[in-house]
Amino acid sequence: MSDSQWTKQGGTFSHKNACKEFGLTEDEIIDAMKAGKLQYRQNYAHGNPYFRVLRKEVEAFAKELHGNKAVEEQEIKFKLKKINREINSLKRKLSCLEKQKVELLEIQKHIKA
Incomplete structure (x- = not known):
């Protein structure tokens, strides 16, 4: 595989x-790397090693292991989980902003009074 x-x-x-993302176990991936089925490069994050794979x-x-249907199902589950995480994050941000808005409106009332 090229460097691109x-x-x-x-x-x-x-x-x-x-x-x-693909519902694989760490052992399955490492076994595939050892068997030459997956190319990998070893990297380090904060001194901890991990493998980068294509x-x-x-x-x-x-x-190959689980079939097309299982991979598609896992992909959908992963995307839904990611979307739900983003929705919850936005809800938390919205809640914080609404609290700030209420506080500012209270301050504004006291200034006008």
């Missing part, structure tokens, strides 16, 4: 994120 896949944004991710290869590997 390694430098392309979104072309790689950590082996832990691959587990989450998204396309992990997707093909997951389809």
